[in-house]
Amino acid sequence: MKKYTILSFLLAGLAGCVGIEQYPTNSYSDATFWNYEDNCMAALYLGYNQYWSADRYFGNNLLSDDVYGSRHTTSSTETATGLATTNGGRFSDEWKECYQELRTIHTALDNQDRMNIRSEVKSRLIAELRLLRAFTYMRLTAWFGDVPFLTSNPTLPESKTIKRTSADYIKQFIHSELEEVSHILPKNTALTAAENGRVTCGTAVALNARAYLLDNDFENCARECAKLINSDEYGTYALADNYTDLFANGHYGPESIMTIEFAYEGGVENIKRSWATGPRIPQSIGAGAEVAFSPTQELVDCFRKTDGTVAGDTDYEDRDLRFYATIAYNGCTLQIPEAKSCKIIGSEGVGKGTYTCWTNPADETAAQKKDPALGDSYNGTNDRTLTGYYNIKNYVANTVGSGGGSYKPLMEIRYADVLLMYAESMFETGKMTADVWNATILPLRKRAGFSNDYCAYPGGDDLRQAIRDERRTELALEGRRCFDLRRWAALDNPSIKSTGAAVLTSRATGAPFLDDGSSIQCPASYNMKYWFPIPQSERDINHNLTQNPGW
The missing domain is CATH 1.25.40.390 (Serine Threonine Protein Phosphatase 5, Tetratricopeptide repeat)
Structure with a gap:
């Protein structure tokens, strides 16, 4: 739309x-x-x-x-x-x-x-x-x-x-x-291409589940999620096959339930309403915009190796595939937004193709001998990454205009969140089973590239943390973590709601x-x-x- x-x-x-x-x-x-x-x-x-x-x-x-x-x-x-x-x-x-x-x-x-x-x-x-x-x-x-x-x-x-x-x-x-x-709005499968972005009956159900989750009302949250998981009465939803493609062009696919819309006419040369990419991506392609935030090392550490083990701080090989779609790290390769006329040297010439993002100052200094326009590394200021990492989730180079705005829609609710809400709710109500795990967490881990052993139902005392960690990595940098931290603190300490006490250190x-x-x-x-x-x-x-x- x-x-x-x-x-x-x-x-x-x-x-x-x-x-x-x-x-x-x-x-x-x-x-x-x-x-x-x-x-x-x-x-x-x-x-x-x-x-x-x-x-x-x-x-x-x-x-x-x-x-x-x-x-x-x-x-x-x-x-x-x-x-x-x-x-x-x-x-x-x-x-x-x-x-x-x-x-x-x-x-x-x-x-x-x-x-x-x-x-x-x-x-x-x-x-x-x-x-x-x-x-x-x-x-x-x-x-x-x-x-x-x-x-x-x-x-x-x-x-x-x-x-x-x-x-x-x-x-x-x-x-x-x-x-x-939810009984008035159309199903997602009934929308025409011109109506993409409008809310549906499935949106209403997913929002209701989210509203219950915010209160840790797990019984009602599970009921709402089940409407989308076990039936097509409120629409047909499924996980996208590829996590990276989901954020590149899957915003109207079967995983998308609610989007924030932007507008263009004819492509990047005529964007009518956009979101600013510059403060949210590496600075060599952000064209010197002042970076808004930098992902922390503790978030990066949550993205495990594909065998389920914890990776070293700078071990970026063979990681959870969601990591590569979410975090720009030292030595990663990124597409250059050609419409911005960036000065860095890409694989297809100046401002074209791909380039290597160096967030390690020593590595970037060496690379600047061939390309002095590079400028992603930490340099002691707040204008670049402060942690050695940048966000790249939702960055799609060919949707970015000359001014740095993107018309790519942002998914506010997607089916993966419904699966995660359902898994958590079933655990918290004492109803988690291997079958529930296999219908919710297992497909998320499979898509993330994990081994069969790590995808299998773990059971045990750490299951709550496993579900919470899965939620953190799957929905990383989509704006949900702050709400989860608050309600999890309330779960452990209900008095926090009335005291206004701090929730974490x-x-x-x-x-x-x-x-x-x-x-x-x-x-x-x-x-x-x-x-x-x-x-x-x-x-x-x-x-x-x-x-x-x-x-």
């Missing part, structure tokens, strides 16, 4: 809404606006445009122990280390983005009775908006707990006095909405070729608080908003 048609709608002013309290004065003034199907679809696509972003997909990694944030991501780094205040930008941005999206959705839903369009189009459109609203409330309750709950747009005076609603009440609403729309390690890693550490231990605070700027406007514990 090419959503560039929404750009003209953005200019109408609705996209300028940034909080609960702001009320649009120049949108939908035409009494006949909702009589036109294109206008109603434009409102829906604006909801798609706002519900989630690449900044959150990639940025949420900064709230975990999988990456080390640079000085260019101070707000998120301070959040992860517990140094942020209630004025922190990470908190206010999340709040504003969510309520902007709710404003957009409710503007459409409040006018649904005026939509004089085909009934089948209207029914699906309303269901999609309800799903996006449930997704947005899931974001809010996951980070903030109790929040102002709205099912229509408030007046300006109302927005300044509304109180927080119990998160439990909102979660009941989320589950109910997703259950209802850790440190970033890396660049093993420089020293023992001691030169590259977080400015403070990983010390995430369980809840985000209610942004102080919102409490200054609305004095009825109480604060979360620990702030």
Whole structure:
């Protein structure tokens, strides 16, 4: 689905809404606006445009122990280390983005009775908006707990006095909405190519499973996952054969359940909406962009040798195949984005073909004798890798334009996550068996290239950790780790939810070729608080908003 048609709608002013309290004065003034199907679809696509972003997909990694944030991501780094205040930008941005999206959705839903369009189009459109609203409330309750709950747009005076609603009440609403729309939305197999990227009944089921998982409600999570694993009632899903190809061109394949869409017309020469690759890939092909984060050595160590043993820090041979699709390491080979006109010398000439990424300063210095444009190695600044590693998941060279933006869709939910949620839920409810393992973890390990012995059902006391480690490597750098860390801590210590206590202590390690890693550490231990605070700027406007514990 090419959503560039929404750009003209953005200019109408609705996209300028940034909080609960702001009320649009120049949108939908035409009494006949909702009589036109294109206008109603434009409102829906604006909801798609706002519900989630690449900044959150990639940025949420900064709230975990999988990456080390640079000085260019101070707000998120301070959040992860517990140094942020209630004025922190990470908190206010999340709040504003969510309520902007709710404003957009409710503007459409409040006018649904005026939509004089085909009934089948209207029914699906309303269901999609309800799903996006449930997704947005899931974001809010996951980070903030109790929040102002709205099912229509408030007046300006109302927005300044509304109180927080119990998160439990909102979660009941989320589950109910997703259950209802799962019986309205089409299956993934019914989508036309032009509809790629729109949500389906399978999306609703997978989101409901995720909502239950966030609360460690494993019984209900398993039930929702089973709908997609054991039946085709809500669509047909399967693992892609090849993990690397999945992230290159599998975003509309049988593994994809929900995507973040970007837009182009005619290819990289005319990208309409993109995500920035520069801060998230090696700098020789990122064209000097300031790197946002660097994968930690402890994440890299999770990618085992294919016989199941733990690899040495700089042993990059014969590893879990997911490693090569996720991490750029010293000596790896990468495709050059030709549209960017990079100056490095590739296998097919300057700026063409492939090149070797050297993150070890000594190796890169030697290579610069032939190619002085190389610039990936750690150099003591925050502008390059701080750990000796870069992210390459979702980097596809031929989708990158001259300005560094990519139109490649990002998979927010995929079938592998459903298998992992199901495996964890079955274990935590005491129902894990070899058959469940063989239907969930085994195919993931097989695809990752592991030996038969390591793929076999292990049983034993370490099964919980095995499932958690599998989740970490399979979903690495897809923004899920921060949520897993929080709920696993809550599982071990339920009081954490009410105390706002820190959930983990850790440190970033890396660049093993420089020293023992001691030169590259977080400015403070990983010390995430369980809840985000209610942004102080919102409490200054609305004095009825109480604060979360620990702030």
